[in-house]
Amino acid sequence: MATEDQVKLPDVGPDSMEDKASSDKRTVTVGPRGTEKVLLLLGLILATFCGSMNATVVSTALPRIASDMNALDKMTWVATAYLLTFNAFQPLYGKFSDIFGRKPTILFAILVFLLSSVGCALSTNIIMLIVFRALQGMGGAGVISLVMIIIADIFSLEERPKYQAAATGAFGLASVIGPLIGGAFVDKLTWRYDFWLNPMVGGVALIFIFFFLKLKRKRVPVKENLKRIDYFGTLAEIATIVCLLLPLNWGGSTYAWNSGIVIGLLVASVVLFAAFVCIERYVAVEPVVPPRVFRKAVVSLVFLCQFTVGIGFLGMLYFAPLFFQVTYGVDSTASGIRLIPFMLGLVVASIISSALLTVIGYYQPFIIFGSALIVVGFGLFYTLDESSSLGKQIGYILIVGLGLGNVLQMNTLVVQAISEARDIAVVTALCQFMNSMGGALGVAIFGSVFSNKLSQNLQALNPQVLEEARQYNFTASYTALWQLPENIRPILIHQYVDALHRVFLVGIPVTGIAFLASFFIRTPSIRTLYKQTPKNASKESEESV
Incomplete structure (x- = not known):
């Protein structure tokens, strides 16, 4: 365990021009109570769900979208456009919310997200859809970051873990069931409902946040706020x-x-x-990412941990379903169902770890334990083969989910707890950014590893086997593998399984970096940190009106 002087506790005194412009005094205001609290939290959770779901919801709909719009060559841009703007804007919302206020900034992000969702649903050609997907990513990035920032604003350190656990659970749930929802709409209705769902759910979130998010802020002319932008x-x-x-x-x-x-x-x-x-x-004068936030070694280590865990998170989310489809011949819906334990593990671990935090008294044990589970889960997944039982498949992916549930929210709680009040919004946004940026990099790395290994495997095959398989166009669709003649099907499937094994093998040292970093993420006990703010209160957030 860390001693209580291993991390310097936050100093809230401004010492520069930037500090004077943006510092928040660590005074406090009582968070929402009763029905208002329930409805506000519901709004924040629904907003998180929508923003997270749209990163994956179109994955199963892309072939149908490309077919309907006669744009197979531009199909991947529907997903890429969202990814680009989501990652590009996510680090910015922390500082922008300091300048313009939490409530106006999150309402802006939700409105952009909802209006662009309507634009996606009404798109008549692929260019129009890509443009609105880019705008959707810009709004979604703000939603994910600002929910965590607002929870930090309105709830004290004692209360914060259980509410952030709910947001983390919504994030994980949406990421996993997004492809299932997208596939169901494509099969039963139309892909356009992937986007119509957002105004239905997000509209409720917008209303609840508008009426029940009440934070104090001095009125500042818009012109003055615009001067502060970097x-x-x-x-x-x-x-x-x-x-x-x-x-x-x-x-x-x-x-x-x-x-x-x-x-x-x-x-x-x-x-x-x-x-x-x-x-x-x-x-x-007022940097969008102040360099001082990286001076605390613990903050930088948390960002490293979050980044490498993000690589594992999206890597498993993308390649586990592919493994299920290729190895066991299940369809996209069935492979998505096998991800449910992954989601349940993440949600359950988030809830349990938040409850145990006050008992154990330190954040670090959860990060160590969670990152260890992720590494073990990748290692176990590497051992799966064509004969592995369903129980092993479910159990191994459950282990990864349990690990993620421990790590993701604790990392956010750590950087919030040890950072100065003026930097909480920025470090929270950066923490979410590290996770999503790691995921984007992870998908690219694992995709390249898979493609290269598969190419090597196929080149090493008997030319006669490969020639016979090509008659079935097996490289165009993974489902075509199971339409191959029985005499060559196991041979080809094994080449794919071997290539996917390489993906999970690479995931072991990558997520192992997070495990090693976790041993150095040392903070004071939570009881020491709790003393810095009054009970049942959070710092005053100078919210724009």
């Missing part, structure tokens, strides 16, 4: 993320990894990131 830093950050994610999505599919456009964009992302760091450190 415009150069914002543009540099967005450009960096876009130039990084585009080649990660294109590499190995649209373009070769050694192509000029992929290498050029990766180099550009490095140059732009260097420019962003210089702007934040030497130019910006």
Whole structure:
């Protein structure tokens, strides 16, 4: 366990021009109670659910969308557009909410998300759909980050874990059942209901948040707030993320990894990131990502842990269903159902860990235990083969879910607990960003590993076997594998299983980084941290009106 002086407790005194402009005094206001609290929390959870679900809901609908719009060559952009803007804007909302206020910022994000969802549902061509998906990602990024920020604002450290557990559970649930919902709409109704669902659910969230989120803030003219925006830093950050994610999505599919456009964009992302760091450190009066937040070693270690766990999270979410379909011949719906234990593990672990936190008294044990479970889960998944029982499949993916439920919310709670009041919004947004950015990188890494290994395996096959298999166009669809003649089907399936094994093998050391980092994420006891704020209260958030 850590001693209580291993992390310097927050100092809330401003010591710079930026601090004077943006500092929040750590005074407190009583959070919502009774019916208002229930309805506000319901609104926040519904908002989280919508924002998270839309990262995965279209995955099963993409083939039908491409067919209806006669745009197979642009199909992946429907998913990529959301991913790009979601990751590019997520780090920005923390500082923007400090400038403009939590309530106006989250209402703006939800409105953008809902209106763009309507635009997606009404799209008449693929370009129109891609544009609205990009706008949808911009809104969704704010929703996910701001829910966690608002929970930190309105609830004390004692109360916060159980409410963040609910938000974390909604995030995990939506991520997992998104493909199931998307597939059901495609099969029974139309893919457009993937987007019509958002105004139905998100509209309720908007109403509840509008009426029941009540936070104090001094009135400041909009012109004064606009002067506080770090415009150069914002543009540099967005450009960096876009130039990084585009080649990660294109590499190995649209373009070769050694192509000029992929290498050029990766180099550009490095140059732009260097420019962003210089702007934040030497130019910006009020940086969108203040460099000081990285001076605490624990915060940086949490970000590293969150990033590598994010790689494992989305990696498992994308490749476990593929493993089920290829290895056991189940359809997309059945493979999605096998993800339910993954989701249940995440939700249950979030709830139990939040309840046990006050008993154990430290955040670190949960992060160590959770990250260990993730590594073990990847290792066990690597052992699955064509003859593995359903019990093993469910049990192993459940272990990964249990690990994620312990780590994801505890990481957020740690950075909130040890950061200065003026930085809580920024570090919360960055923590969510590290998870989503890690996921985006993880899908690209695992996809490249899978493709390269599969290509090697197929090239090593008997040419006669490969020629016979190609008559069934088995490379165009994973389901075609199970339509191959019985004499060659096991041979081809084994090549895919072996390639997927490589994916899970790579996941072991990657998630192992999170496990190693967890041993150095040391904080004071929660009882020491609780003393910094009065009970049943949270710091006053100077919310815009």
